[in-house]
Amino acid sequence: MSEQELEQRRKRTKLVLSNVYNLPAVSQVMMEVSNMLDNPTTNTAKLGDMIGKDQGLATKILSIANSPLYGLPRKVTTIDFAILIIGYQDIKNIVIALSMIESFKNKTDKYLDQKEFWLHSILTGNASKRIAEDLGFRIGSEVFVSGLLHDLGIPVLHKFFHTEFMEIVDEVNETGKSFHEVEIEKLGYDHQTIGRFLAEKWNLPMQHCSTIENHHNPSKAEENQVMASVVHLADYMTQVLEIGNFYWDNNYVLDESIIDTLKFGSREKLDEFVSGYKELFQQEIDNSLI
Numbered sequence: 077m078s079e080q081e082l083e084q085r086r087k088r089t090k091l092v093l094s095n096v097y098n099l100p101a102v103s104q105v106m107m108e109v110s111n112m113l114d115n116p117t118t119n120t121a122k123l124g125d126m127i128g129k130d131q132g133l134a135t136k137i138l139s140i141a142n143s144p145l146y147g148l149p150r151k152v153t154t155i156d157f158a159i160l161i162i163g164y165q166d167i168k169n170i171v172i173a174l175s176m177i178e179s180f181k182n183k184t185d186k187y188l189d190q191k192e193f194w195l196h197s198i199l200t201g202n203a204s205k206r207i208a209e210d211l212g213f214r215i216g217s218e219v220f221v222s223g224l225l226h227d228l229g230i231p232v233l234h235k236f237f238h239t240e241f242m243e244i245v246d247e248v249n250e251t252g253k254s255f256h257e258v259e260i261e262k263l264g265y266d267h268q269t270i271g272r273f274l275a276e277k278w279n280l281p282m283q284h285c286s287t288i289e290n291h292h293n294p295s296k297a298e299e300n301q302v303m304a305s306v307v308h309l310a311d312y313m314t315q316v317l318e319i320g321n322f323y324w325d326n327n328y329v330l331d332e333s334i335i336d337t338l339k340f341g342s343r344e345k346l347d348e349f350v351s352g353y354k355e356l357f358q359q360e361i362d363n364s365l366i
Contacts, residue, residue, distance in 0.1 A: 085264035089265055093270065096180075096232065096236055096274070108126055110171055110172065110175075113167065120156050124154070124155040124156040133174060133178075138152060138155070139363075139364060140170060140198065141158040143198070143360055143363065145205065145360050169218070170221075172278075173221045173224045176228060176274070176275075176278060177225070177228070180232050182234050182238075187242055188231070192322065193230065193231065195361065196321065197223075197227060199357065199361065200224065200307065200310045201224030202360060203313060203314075204220060207310055213338075215303055215306070218281075218284075218303065219306050222283070222284045222307050223307045226287065227291075227322070228271035228274060228275065229269070229270035229271030229272075230267050232267075244258045254327065268288065268291060269289055271288040272288050282299045283300040285299075286299035287304040287307050290308075291311055292308065292328075292331070294337070295331055295333035305331075305337040305338050308330075309334055313357070317351075319354070319361055320357060320361055334346075
């Protein structure tokens with residue numbers, strides 16, 4: 077493909093995305109929840125009642141709160157208790173992340189199973205939080221959001237570039253090319269860059285934008301390489317352990333820069349660390365409410 081053809085594809089993709097930006101972003105309940113969380117006088121009961129009006133949101137919050145990887149010390153059965161034990165700021169982060177995923181959700185078809193995508197996203201988010209904590213990095217709630225949203229570009233492609241999405245999947249299956257390579261051929265950008273476009277439009281902090289754009293190659297992240305490296309490792313682990321993995325990540329290549337960034341010391345130590353999570357990953361999938 078010539079540089080001119082590539083640039084034409086990029087212009088067309090940007091034009092479509094510019095219209096995506098203008099869509100209603102979140103449900104009314106999610107908007108009101110976000111506003112309530114910004115108000116210091118909001119009490120837990122009122123907030124819980126508002127979240128309870130959106131059953132899908134409430135179920136997802138309870139699923140996160142009861143995740144073996146999220147690591148809360150006791151079972152959480154009510155939204156009020158989830159708010160108390162997780163805290164307002166982390167609840168707000170969770171609501172924002174869930175809002176973004178929900179906004180770009182499309183109907184399940186043979187090319188994208190929404191439940192499978194959600195399980196991969198939530199597993200990567202919860203695993204990112206747990207990995208950061210286990211390695212001694214104090215970025216748990218922030219890295220959870222980046223992990224949950226790391227593949228945001230994929231549902232955006234499925235919903236707003238559906239013809240190209242089908243062509244990408246079919247060509248990868250027929251030729252054995254990588255998704256990254258075919259995404260660039262069809263759209264001029266890959267799902268990482270498209271995810272970043274949307275994250276920036278939602279005014280997410282730069283560390284999230286950078287992680288979303290570089291979750292396959294964290295050594296290139298210009299903001300918080302530790303966060304990008306943790307999400308990369310969590311994403312890689314879903315493939316290696318074959319639990320909560322997603323087909324868009326087939327033949328996932330580890331960016332070995334994370335061995336130094338996350339202070340493992342050697343590839344052997346990293347591999348040992350990964351294998352120790354197998355049971356937790358399986359518990360995560362078994363306990364999922366979605």
